Amino acid sequence: TQLLEQSPQFLSIQEGENLTVYCNSSSVFSSLQWYRQEPGEGPVLLVTVVTGGEVKKLKRLTFQFGDARKDSSLHITAAQPGDTGLYLCAGGGIQGAQKLVFGQGTRLTINP
Amino acid sequence: NAGVTQTPKFRILKIGQSMTLQCAQDMNHNYMYWYRQDPGMGLKLIYYSVGAGITDKGEVPNGYNVSRSTTEDFPLRLELAAPSQTSVYFCASSYLALAFTDTQYFGPGTRLTVL
Numbered sequence: 001t002q003l004l005e006q007s008p009q010f011l012s013i014q015e016g017e018n019l020t021v022y023c024n025s026s027s028v029f030s031s032l033q034w035y036r037q038e039p040g041e042g043p044v045l046l047v048t049v050v051t052g053g054e055v056k057k058l059k060r061l062t063f064q065f066g067d068a069r070k071d072s073s074l075h076i077t078a079a080q081p082g083d084t085g086l087y088l089c090a091g092g093g094i095q096g097a098q099k100l101v102f103g104q105g106t107r108l109t110i111n112p
Numbered sequence: 113n114a115g116v117t118q119t120p121k122f123r124i125l126k127i128g129q130s131m132t133l134q135c136a137q138d139m140n141h142n143y144m145y146w147y148r149q150d151p152g153m154g155l156k157l158i159y160y161s162v163g164a165g166i167t168d169k170g171e172v173p174n175g176y177n178v179s180r181s182t183t184e185d186f187p188l189r190l191e192l193a194a195p196s197q198t199s200v201y202f203c204a205s206s207y208l209a210l211a212f213t214d215t216q217y218f219g220p221g222t223r224l225t226v227l
Contacts, residue, residue, distance in 0.1 A: 002154075009152065031213050042116075042202050042218025043155070050213060088154060092213065098162075099145070099170065100216070102154035 003027060004091050004103035012109040015081060021074045021106045023089035030093025032065050032072045033100065037086040079110045113138050116219035118203050124225045125193040133188040133222050135203030143206045144186040145216065146170075146178065148199040155202065161186055193226045200224070 007022045023032070031050045035043035047056050049065035049072065056063045060083075062075040076083055086107050090100040119134045137144065142163050147155040147170075157170030159178040167178050175197060177189040186205075190197060201222045208214035 004154075006154075040220070042204070042221055043216075044218070045215045048213055048215075090155075098143075099157055099160055101171075102147075102156070104152055104154040 002104055003094070003101045004089055006087075006089055006103035006106050008106060009104065010107050010109075012111065013079060014111050016078055019076050019079055019108070021087055021108070023072045023074075023091075023103050025070050025091060027091070027094050028069050029091035030069070031091070032069070033090045033092065034063055034072070034074055035088040035090060037088060037105075043086075043088055076108075079108075081110045081112050084108060084110050115139065116203055116205055116217050118201075118219035118222050120222060121220065122223045124227060125190075126227060127193060127195065129193050130189070130191050131193070131224075133190070133201055133203075133224075135186045135188065135219060136184050137186075137203075137205040137217070138184065139205060139207070139217065140183060141205035141207045141217075142183070143208075143214075144180065145204045145206075146176070146186070146188045147202045147204065148172065148197075149202060149221075150199050158188065158201075190224075195226050198224060198226045 033048045034046045037043040047063045052067045052069045054065045060077045086105045088105045089103045116137045145160045146158040156172045161167045161180040203219040204216040206214040206216045
């Protein structure tokens with residue numbers, strides 16, 4: 001069983017559309033991170049959120065941590081082909097452990 | 113800085129063979145991690161280390177061993193390779209003690225196939 005469930009697992013949309021990716025759990029996390037991974041490379045950190053209800057923006061990407069710190073979302077406005085990649089959420093601090101638990105990832109394809 | 117480096121990039125093993133995946137970082141990070149990534153399964157933590165001489169198990173440690181004799185290096189040893197160990201292996205490092213709020217820097221990965 002996956003501690004962090006991401007949805008959708010696959011998403012293919014046209015350039016210029018908006019999209020939202022979800023990361024859900026029944027467990028409470030101290031922090032939630034979002035990573036982006038290109039083919040043949042390791043994940044690269046996009047953002048860390050630590051406070052329930054926190055919203056962070058990174059250009060056209062908006063990240064939100066749920067009020068109860070059990071879920072998070074990533075919203076992309078006006079998607080571009082350069083946004084194509086695998087997006088991974090990772091929860092930290094569950095039961096005080098100093099390690100991350102990763103979701104299974106959302107593979108996003110933006111078509112020109 | 114080279115960041116986190118991993119060798120080899122690709123490797124094919126026969127069932128029962130052994131090998132060591134190398135990982136090194138030049139950022140003076142205390143924390144180092146080994147993950148495996150299977151298709152559609154995200155990353156699973158194999159082992160991690162909070163400093164030289166200190167290691168601990170992650171979610172999927174069976175079939176693997178680690179050691180950390182220096183701050184820079186964190187090799188992962190596979191004994192008696194099995195087809196279930198076919199995966200992409202990532203090494204990562206971070207600096208802060210509360211590692212889950214810090215940035216983890218990942219290496220480029222090692223793609224391992226066991227036949």
